[in-house]
Amino acid sequence: MKKVFIKTYGCQMNVYDSERMLDALAEQGFTPTSTMEDAELVVLNTCHIREKAAEKVYSELGRVRAIKTVRAKMGKQTVVTVAGCVAQAEGEEMLARAPVVDLVIGPQAYHRLPELAAAVRTEGRGRVETEFPVEGKFDHLPAPGKKRLQSRGASAFLTIQEGCDKFCTFCVVPYTRGVEFSRPVDAITAEAEALVGAGVKEITLLGQNVNAYHGLGPDGRDWGLGQLLYHLARIDGLIRLRYTTSHPRDVDDEIIAAHRDLGQVMPYLHLPVQSGSDRILAVMNRGHSAGDYLRIVDRIRAARPDLALSSDFIVGFPGETEDDFAATMALVRDVTFAQAYSFKYSPRPGTPAASMDAAVQEDVKSTRLAELQALLKSQQDRFNGAMTGRVLPVLFERTGRQNGQITGRSPYLQAVHVNGPETLLGQIADVEILTAGSNSLKGSLPSPRLEAAAVPQLAKAQTH
Numbered sequence: 001m002k003k004v005f006i007k008t009y010g011c012q013m014n015v016y017d018s019e020r021m022l023d024a025l026a027e028q029g030f031t032p033t034s035t036m037e038d039a040e041l042v043v044l045n046t047c048h049i050r051e052k053a054a055e056k057v058y059s060e061l062g063r064v065r066a067i068k069t070v071r072a073k074m075g076k077q078t079v080v081t082v083a084g085c086v087a088q089a090e091g092e093e094m095l096a097r098a099p100v101v102d103l104v105i106g107p108q109a110y111h112r113l114p115e116l117a118a119a120v121r122t123e124g125r126g127r128v129e130t131e132f133p134v135e136g137k138f139d140h141l142p143a144p145g146k147k148r149l150q151s152r153g154a155s156a157f158l159t160i161q162e163g164c165d166k167f168c169t170f171c172v173v174p175y176t177r178g179v180e181f182s183r184p185v186d187a188i189t190a191e192a193e194a195l196v197g198a199g200v201k202e203i204t205l206l207g208q209n210v211n212a213y214h215g216l217g218p219d220g221r222d223w224g225l226g227q228l229l230y231h232l233a234r235i236d237g238l239i240r241l242r243y244t245t246s247h248p249r250d251v252d253d254e255i256i257a258a259h260r261d262l263g264q265v266m267p268y269l270h271l272p273v274q275s276g277s278d279r280i281l282a283v284m285n286r287g288h289s290a291g292d293y294l295r296i297v298d299r300i301r302a303a304r305p306d307l308a309l310s311s312d313f314i315v316g317f318p319g320e321t322e323d324d325f326a327a328t329m330a331l332v333r334d335v336t337f338a339q340a341y342s343f344k345y346s347p348r349p350g351t352p353a354a355s356m357d358a359a360v361q362e363d364v365k366s367t368r369l370a371e372l373q374a375l376l377k378s379q380q381d382r383f384n385g386a387m388t389g390r391v392l393p394v395l396f397e398r399t400g401r402q403n404g405q406i407t408g409r410s411p412y413l414q415a416v417h418v419n420g421p422e423t424l425l426g427q428i429a430d431v432e433i434l435t436a437g438s439n440s441l442k443g444s445l446p447s448p449r450l451e452a453a454a455v456p457q458l459a460k461a462q463t464h
């Protein structure tokens with residue numbers, strides 16, 4: 001059996017892409033291994049979003065080189081592949097900078113990975129595939145076989161849209177993922193049905209701008225994300241739907257209605273805002289103001305009052321003043337987030353912001369980031385703390401770190417740990433929340449004697 005080792009960096013789309021690469025390689029007789037030493041094929045699926053993310057691949061390549069050398073001494077060949085957004089951004093340069101690399105393949109060419117890896121084996125190193133080919137990779141990637149489907153677990157990702165035409169001035173994604181592209185509704189439905197058939201209970205629809213989705217519907221018209229959500233909610237056995245990442249500009253009435261009408265659509269939304277300053281938002285080319293963002297949040301919360309919000313923030317964008325930063329803090333206080341990611345601005349090669357004047361000093365960035373993160377953490381703690389005493393439906397996904405513990409996710413995407421039987425893995429069960437930490441909740445499964453008493457509470461929780 002040929003073995004492939006794959007390491008994934010960056011966003012959920014890379015996680016999904018890695019699965020699809022493994023699907024394609026499975027057809028060629030490859031099985032995945034978590035031990036690089038055993039692998040004929042090594043794939044690093046990389047991220048270019050910030051400098052730190054992009055540099056990780058070069059330190060990992062040091063480890064790969066050592067293993068490749070040892071394997072070569074034993075007469076074993078290793079094909080080293082760099083995939084993902086660093087591959088797309090650096091292309092040929094990677095081969096020169098890291099001689100251990102045999103193959104560089106961009107995100108739009110993954111359907112060609114098996115063939116290109118085979119060509120390296122017979123013809124030697126030095127292949128680069130970073131064109132955006134005319135033929136869509138999704139039309140050519142093989143559907144996962146039964147065994148591969150079963151490895152997806154209880155919760156799976158499904159890419160419905162890829163690429164971005166928005167060109168925020170700080171961001172590399174439009175350059176690494178190409179123009180916005182939406183998959184047809186029928187292809188998405190077939191993939192979702194196959195996943196559910198294999199035991200998946202929760203699907204997270206993915207796109208760089210997932211709510212800009214406009215795929216070909218079975219009626220020959222373009223469908224939006226809202227319409228797609230209603231359609232997928234009809235799949236028997238698909239209990240939870242999520243989608244990420246949304247852009248504030250593309251939140252429309254039908255998506256809001258789906259949050260109101262569909263029990264399957266989880267009350268959780270990741271809606272990046274980046275900054276609370278209108279001036280900075282304009283220079284970032286976000287295409288909305290802080291006020292627009294607040295109005296959108298109000299509209300979704302009116303439809304789904306228990307909606308938990310998450311966001312992304314950048315501090316220290318070129319020209320950001322104390323007043324601009326204060327506006328970001330004010331927006332956070334206004335909205336109240338259940339969870340958030342925040343970053344120091346990192347200049348990226350080829351993006352407009354990288355050549356803007358008035359760079360913010362590193363120590364100022366650090367101070368602002370710490371202040372913002374303290375506020376966001378206090379909001380997250382309060383949100384999690386408010387769960388104690390409640391009964392939440394939890395989708396159990398894996399065994400916990402401690403013996404006898406199993407771990408799953410609440411509707412609000414919180415990690416929930418309980419002591420419980422492994423037979424609950426892949427199932428949804430009600431959990432009474434006992435304690436809350438910053439990043440997870442602990443709870444207990446109602447004992448059979450208490451079950452009757454828990455029923456009215458459960459009914460209340462579900463009518464939210």
Ligand code: SAH
Pocket residue numbers: 049050170171172173208209245246247272274312313314343344345346347348
């Ligand atoms: N498509 C999503 C974001 C994708 S990138 C959106 O439109 O919101 C994920 C996050 O990384 C961004 O939301 C942003 O907060 C952060 N990010 C992107 N480029 C960055 C940069 N150059 N420096 C720091 N953070 C950045």
Ligand code: SF4
Pocket residue numbers: 164165166167168171172173174208209247
């Ligand atoms: Fe990047 Fe902006 Fe596109 Fe998001 S919308 S992927 S931040 S360019």
Ligand code: F3S
Pocket residue numbers: 009010011012013014046047048049084085172173176177
């Ligand atoms: Fe990173 Fe590419 Fe995702 S740059 S965040 S892996 S789209």
